[in-house]
Amino acid sequence: MFIAGQLGNLPAHIRARTWAGFDADFSRAMAERGWIGLTIPREYGGAGLDAFARFVLVEELLAAGAPVAAHWIGDRQSAPLILHYGTEEQRRSFLPRICNGELFFCIGMSEPNSGSDLASVRTRAERVEGGWKLNGQKIWTTYAHKSHYMIALVRTSGTSEDRQSGLSQFLVDLSLPGVTVRPIMIGTGDTDFNEVFFEDVSLPDDALVGVEGNGWKQVNAELAFERSGPERIYSSLVLLDLWAKLLGPEPEPGDAARLGRLVARLAPLREMSIAMTALLARGASPITEAALFKDMGTEIEQQIPSEIADAVAMRPELAADPELLRTLAYLMQFNHVFSLRGGTREILRGMIARGLGLR
Numbered sequence: 001m002f003i004a005g006q007l008g009n010l011p012a013h014i015r016a017r018t019w020a021g022f023d024a025d026f027s028r029a030m031a032e033r034g035w036i037g038l039t040i041p042r043e044y045g046g047a048g049l050d051a052f053a054r055f056v057l058v059e060e061l062l063a064a065g066a067p068v069a070a071h072w073i074g075d076r077q078s079a080p081l082i083l084h085y086g087t088e089e090q091r092r093s094f095l096p097r098i099c100n101g102e103l104f105f106c107i108g109m110s111e112p113n114s115g116s117d118l119a120s121v122r123t124r125a126e127r128v129e130g131g132w133k134l135n136g137q138k139i140w141t142t143y144a145h146k147s148h149y150m151i152a153l154v155r156t157s158g159t160s161e162d163r164q165s166g167l168s169q170f171l172v173d174l175s176l177p178g179v180t181v182r183p184i185m186i187g188t189g190d191t192d193f194n195e196v197f198f199e200d201v202s203l204p205d206d207a208l209v210g211v212e213g214n215g216w217k218q219v220n221a222e223l224a225f226e227r228s229g230p231e232r233i234y235s236s237l238v239l240l241d242l243w244a245k246l247l248g249p250e251p252e253p254g255d256a257a258r259l260g261r262l263v264a265r266l267a268p269l270r271e272m273s274i275a276m277t278a279l280l281a282r283g284a285s286p287i288t289e290a291a292l293f294k295d296m297g298t299e300i301e302q303q304i305p306s307e308i309a310d311a312v313a314m315r316p317e318l319a320a321d322p323e324l325l326r327t328l329a330y331l332m333q334f335n336h337v338f339s340l341r342g343g344t345r346e347i348l349r350g351m352i353a354r355g356l357g358l359r
Contacts, residue, residue, distance in 0.1 A: 002033065003064045013326040015065025016238045019231045020192055022143055023067035024104070030068075031101030036075050040083060045096030051281040055230065055274065062234040063241070069143060069192075074098040074105035077225040078151050081169075085210035085218050090171070094149075107226075108138045108152030108172065108196065109219065123154040123198065125170055132208070134172065134201040142341070144194040145181045150174055153219050156212055167215035170207045177201070188333045220287050227290035227343065228276040232297035233269045235338055236304035239327045243308050246321050255311055262307060265300050269293070288355025295348040298338040305331040 006026055007015065014021070030036055038054040040046025047053070061068055079098045082090055097103040114120045123136025136154065144150065150172045158166035174181065178201035183191035210218050240262060247255055272293050279286045305328055312320050312328070343351075353359040 002029075003060065003066055007064060007066060010065070011326070012065070012238050012242045012323050013330050016236075016327050016330055017067065017069075018062050018065045018235065018238065019068050019072055020142075020190075021065075021067030022069040022146055022192075024070045024101075024146075026067050027071035027104075028101035030071065031099065034099075036071050036101055037079055037095065037099030038075075040079055040095055040099055044083070044091050045099035046079075051277045052274075055277045059230050059234070062231055063237055065238040070104050070146070071098075071101055073107055073142070073147075074103060076229065077107070077222045078105040078149075080225055081151060081218065081222045082171075082209065084221070085169075085214075087206065089206060090209070094171070103149060104143070104147045106141050106144045106147040106150045106174075106194075108141060108150040108154075110138065110140045112137060112139050121153055121155060121167065123152065125154045125156050125168065125203065127156075128202075131205045132170065132203040134170070134178075134198045134203055136198050138196040138198075139194075140184070140341075141181075141194045141196050142192050144174065144196050145183050145191070147174060150196065151209060151222075153215050156215075164216040166213055167219070168212045169209040169215045169218050170203055171209055172198075172201070172203065172207065176203075186334075186337075188330060190334075221285045223343070224276075224285045224287050224290045225280070227294035227348075228273060228280065228286060230270065230273050232294050233266060233273065233300055235301045236331055236335070239308060239324075239331055240304050242321075242324055242327060243311075246324060252315075254314070258307055258311055262300070262304055265303075269297055269300060272296075288352060291343065291348040291351040291355070294343060295345055295352070298345075301338045302335045305335050 006029060027036065034047050035057060037046035038049045038057060039051055042048040075098065079095055082094050094103065098105070111121050111123060123138065125132040125134045134154065138152065141150070152170050152172050153167055154170060155166050156168040172179070178199045180197040180199070182195045184193040184195060185191050186193060244259055247259065251259065276286045276289055276293060279289070309328055309332060350359070
């Protein structure tokens with residue numbers, strides 16, 4: 001009832017944005033019900049529930065096409081990262097505000113000329129008296145222009161040739177002097193992505209998350225949260241649901257077969273996501289499994305709009321539903337991003353190969 005009441009008659013082409021849709025008021029309404037930080041202990045402002053409770057809530061939100069982007073990163077990965085690696089002071093300071101919908105986070109990983117090759121980052125934090133001095137650039141940072149904080153992966157020793165060594169993570173207040181955020185417009189006209197520049201940004205000593213030089217291990221644990229959830233298979237679900245409803249109870253055999261194939265692919269992927277949720281609930285970090293799931297999941301996310309576009313094109317004598325066409329047009333313009341965000345296919349398949357001992 002809450003989701004339906006919040007979304008009202010929001011059309012499918014808007015709901016199709018789902019976890020890319022930013023609505024701070026919606027996120028705060030969720031926080032009022034205790035639905036942000038479900039897995040965070042009660043002493044830090046969360047609900048103290050397990051990963052399965054969050055899975056159920058996330059699935060309902062994505063299926064409805066709820067605009068969850070404002071709190072998404074903080075809830076999904078920044079809060080768990082701070083909980084596991086942060087100091088007690090950091091937990092007390094940040095976690096309650098994330099759970100209350102007061103603080104929104106973005107991810108500072110990708111850099112120009114690095115893409116998903118996180119080990120080649122060149123943004124650097126150097127020790128100075130009383131803290132750190134941060135210089136460098138991040139790119140493709142989703143909603144940095146609307147976020148309060150970034151957890152940034154930067155180099156604290158060595159050079160980019162040292163790869164995984166010498167990397168650390170920092171809490172960066174995006175309102176600090178020296179931080180510049182520039183939105184990037186993509187083909188849909190949206191400006192969700194951003195470039196973020198750091199010019200002699202002064203960070204306090206306690207901005208460091210975890211242990212200096214442990215950033216590679218920490219960021220991989222963080223990415224396991226990012227890559228394993230149902231959002232990696234449900235980005236096109238609003239479109240699929242709309243098309244299925246328009247087909248009616250007795251669809252044309254070709255359409256019925258196409259719909260059946262798509263659902264048949266989604267079902268085992270959902271089971272994989274549930275299995276990884278079980279691993280997370282046990283405190284494991286399913287890095288290889290999450291990379292495999294994300295690679296397979298983005299394939300079906302991209303396949304759904306392509307298949308539906310083919311189905312519509314094969315029957316030109318029928319007038320297609322206008323809302324279906326609007327939703328389809330948006331996803332056809334945006335679906336190339338699905339296999340870029342959270343790690344490109346090439347990077348993921350390299351991780352999978354290493355995890356399986358093949359390289």
